[in-house]
Amino acid sequence: MKSYFKFENWWLNVDGFEGLVHSWWNEFEVEGCHDYKLSVKLNMLKKKLKDWSKSVCGELCNMKDSLLKELADIDLAQNTRTLSEDELLVRAAVLVELEDLAKNEESRWRQKLIINGEEVKDREAIKVNMIEFYRKLYTESEMWKPSFEYVNCPRISQEEQDWLERPFTEEVLNIIKQCDGDKALGLMATP
Template identity: 30%
Template sequence: MSLRLLSWNVRGLNNPQKREVCKNLLKEWKCDIVCFQEMKLSSLNSVVVRSLWGSPFLDWVALDTVNTAGGVLLVWDKRVLEKVDSVVGRFSVNVLLKGVVDDFVWAGSGVYGPNDDNQRGALWEELTRMHSRWNTAWCVFGDFNIIRFPSERLGCETFSSAIFAFSDFIEANYLVDLPLEGASFTWFRDSGTNCMSRIDRTLESVDWVDHFGNVSQRVLPRVVSDHCPLLVVASSVSKGRSAFKFENMWLKEEGFVERVRQWWNGYCFSGSPSFILARKLKALKEDLKKWNKEEFGDLAFRKKCLLSDLLGLEAREDLLGLSQEGQTRIQIKGEIAHLASLEEISWRQKSRMLFVKEGDNNTCFFHRVANSHRRTNHIRGVEVDGVLYEDEEEVRSKVVHFYQNLYTESDT
């Protein structure tokens, strides 16, 4: 299952020519769900929405503009997603969706945030209520009109209370802030002044990312707006049933060996020695898999949360002059160092360079070797007779056809 999601502040869709350009671009980008912000349309109906989408297979929900200002429109392909429930708030359009192919249920929230700091608290409360209402996988996207770090606005050097509140909302709802590929900023002032910032973004819950397994976010060219469209491509990696693998980094976790010993001694099976050994190994595998998922967790996500906590702590100290958080900072840094050590062991194991000793810190080398294995085993596209095929089914079909012909020719 794959999904292509687009978030785009188009700054006015009341112009028919602009809608025509948007429709043409959407066809090229092949989106399954699109969120428009700041349409500035005085009235919105099916005719206008179809003039944007260009296909009869659509459904939509909208937050109306106020005095031809603002507004959010969420449109999706009914052949890919179907609506289960929807709520239109003051700043957002929220839809509970279900995948037609895989029955995956998730909530999507399209946002157009306020410019007034005094109103941003109401936005975070509104979105948090939506999350609690459905309590499922969640993806939030749109123009938040607020940055998260000073580096996301040209010329900005200090944190503000509004920036802290944005990060607090992300952390409180356990959202993942995906890296932005292709650019550092998403909004550019078209006048002579040099102003740019990253106020557009997408945020995903961990279970939403885990469902697809391969999620990326990139900036598309600015064409009819001073905002760049954001394209999120989420696709599950097709693979067979993965074999169980013991992770060497588990041995570094405090209490792990004693836990395994208790599990092993607690198993009770009857039969021949070889049968008992096989059953105990199988039971141990299930306990290890459960422990890894529920307790050990994802190292990258754990480290990302700690780094975010550390950044927020240091920023607060710079802003408010706090000093009593020193012990907390030391503890967080220690946990980050421990997780980094575990990650290095994991990469070393994946790279299969067993001759390298554990004390070697050439992490980048291990990353390149492990990633090269993935790239070698994954075919992103094939070119046949000058035509490039990137769709997964088309790639599979062309590869099978090639080897079938090769086999036939060898027989003759």
């Protein structure tokens, strides 16, 4: 199943993000008409952003772990002695970096917890909305099945049913493959 692309707001908080996107956009070389070039460049940018996001997410997690360890070491030292002015500055800088990382992570999660345009924090509301989403997704909204009124509807014979269920010939299979899912052939036409 193809996943959809979603711009993450926290990307805007990463230093150099806009310049990176600008440089990627300018490095893409595409020939063709304007709408084709735009479409191809957007797809290329989407791939770059997804790869970059995975990489940066991993780096941010490692950075967070590293900063938490550094903070724990400084706090441990503070329990045994008075910290120097330099150590206090390092501790303050670590706390600021951790706060920035926390804001990015919060932004990421907040963006993922929006239902019908509203921020949802209540676990029960999230659960109810998920159940309702899948209930609607897998519930038939149209009454396309025949009702019992059509019990005396003409039926095909077993021979006609067998003919309809026969294996495809290679020629028919090739024609169907050439249809590509969004193309249709005219009556008795071959591509």
